[in-house]
Amino acid sequence: MGGLIFLAGLFFLNFTSRVIFSPLLPLIEQEMGIDHVQSGAFFLFISAGYFLSILSSGFVSSRINHKNTIVLSSLALGLALFLLGGCSTLFTLQAGLFVLGLGAGLYFPSGLATIVHLVPSAYLSRGMAIHELAPNLGFVAAPLICDLFLKYLPWRYGLALLGLLIIGIGVVYGLSSHGCKERGRAPDLSATTVFFKMPLFWAMVALFSLAICSTLGIYAMAPLFLVNDHGMDPGRANSLLAISRIASIFMPLAGGWFGDRYGRQLVMALVLLVTGLLTVAMAMVGDGVWLMTLVVAQPIVAVCFYPAGFAVLSKLGAVQYGNLSVSLCLPLAFLIGGGLMPTFIGFVGDLYSISSGIILVGSLMVLGGATSLFVALTNEKKMLV
Numbered sequence: 345m346g347g348l349i350f351l352a353g354l355f356f357l358n359f360t361s362r363v364i365f366s367p368l369l370p371l372i373e374q375e376m377g378i379d380h381v382q383s384g385a386f387f388l389f390i391s392a393g394y395f396l397s398i399l400s401s402g403f404v405s406s407r408i409n410h411k412n413t414i415v416l417s418s419l420a421l422g423l424a425l426f427l428l429g430g431c432s433t434l435f436t437l438q439a440g441l442f443v444l445g446l447g448a449g450l451y452f453p454s455g456l457a458t459i460v461h462l463v464p465s466a467y468l469s470r471g472m473a474i475h476e477l478a479p480n481l482g483f484v485a486a487p488l489i490c491d492l493f494l495k496y497l498p499w500r501y502g503l504a505l506l507g508l509l510i511i512g513i514g515v516v517y518g519l520s521s522h523g524c525k526e527r528g529r530a531p532d533l534s535a536t537t538v539f540f541k542m543p544l545f546w547a548m549v550a551l552f553s554l555a556i557c558s559t560l561g562i563y564a565m566a567p568l569f570l571v572n573d574h575g576m577d578p579g580r581a582n583s584l585l586a587i588s589r590i591a592s593i594f595m596p597l598a599g600g601w602f603g604d605r606y607g608r609q610l611v612m613a614l615v616l617l618v619t620g621l622l623t624v625a626m627a628m629v630g631d632g633v634w635l636m637t638l639v640v641a642q643p644i645v646a647v648c649f650y651p652a653g654f655a656v657l658s659k660l661g662a663v664q665y666g667n668l669s670v671s672l673c674l675p676l677a678f679l680i681g682g683g684l685m686p687t688f689i690g691f692v693g694d695l696y697s698i699s700s701g702i703i704l705v706g707s708l709m710v711l712g713g714a715t716s717l718f719v720a721l722t723n724e725k726k727m728l729v
Contacts, residue, residue: 418514
């Protein structure tokens with residue numbers, strides 16, 4: 345359990361370093377004079393670096409093992425944040441965000457492989473759920489950290505301090521007895537072809553893309569949605585953003601239990617469908633209690649997707665392929681759901697409103713969830729016949 349908790353702490357810092365730019369967006373937009381699509385593209389640059397890094401992480405872990413790959417990720421991530429504190433132009437900021445994604449992406453396949461190594465198969469969903477507490481804590485912590493350091497420091501100095509902290513924790517993990525010293529599997533063309541020919545693999549890419557958009561993508565654009573479309577003060581918007589994620593911190597534990605109890609595919613489908621409906625409703629209501637209620641309710645349901653989703657994904661394909669399914673699926677899903685979709689929301693926001701963009705991506709979640717639910721129920725009915 346100690347190793348799993350340490351791993352979740354590293355994931356918390358890894359995730360927070362990527363989402364901390366969301367509560368900073370209104371400030372950066374004003375300071376640098378950029379529009380919504382350029383703001384949304386911040387997450388596209390992070391996701392592009394993440395895409396390349398997570399895709400090649402198997403080559404790294406096959407040479408230096410999973411534990412050292414996680415340490416390398418922490419060092420690279422911390423250095424990128426430290427350097428981002430010195431960026432003064434849009435171009436250098438975008439380049440720094442790309443490097444940030446490169447550092448962050450090394451962690452995830454090795455992190456999941458370590459969990460599979462530590463946790464018995466019967467409790468895998470619950471092990472994934474404990475790990476998934478980290479990003480939910482990161483969602484809460486990011487706006488609170490921003491409000492805290494903005495009271496005393498420029499945001500650039502705050503990023504540099506966070507980078508130094510991540511480097512320090514990464515070194516401590518490297519010196520500890522925790523971790524998995526097994527080597528990963530470097531992707532090869534034949535194994536990659538096997539996955540690319542699997543319809544289930546592409547279905548998982550689509551579902552994870554929508555799920556990542558429902559959490560990370562919506563979160564990324566939420567401050568602009570609240571400030572620009574609803575006229576909230578940035579401080580109040582950040583506070584609401586943090587509050588909206590507090591209730592969802594422990595929901596992955598429930599998601600993991602439901603996945604083990606009622607079937608992982610069924611839980612994934614229902615969660616995505618309900619999340620899409622809540623997302624559309626959130627963007628359509630006016631100011632007041634309903635807005636705040638839906639901003640809080642949407643992530644409570646959305647985060648329940650991941651424990652069951654990662655349990656299914658980690659078991660996809662034959663045993664000899666190791667963590668290759670994660671290394672192939674997650675880069676594509678993060679690029680689409682965490683990069684392209686926030687940029688699309690920003691693009692629609694420049695043309696109409698951020699709310700309109702959120703309605704469109706929420707509708708895609710509803711469609712994906714309904715289709716997946718139909719397939720899950722059909723398969724369950726076939727098993728009963």
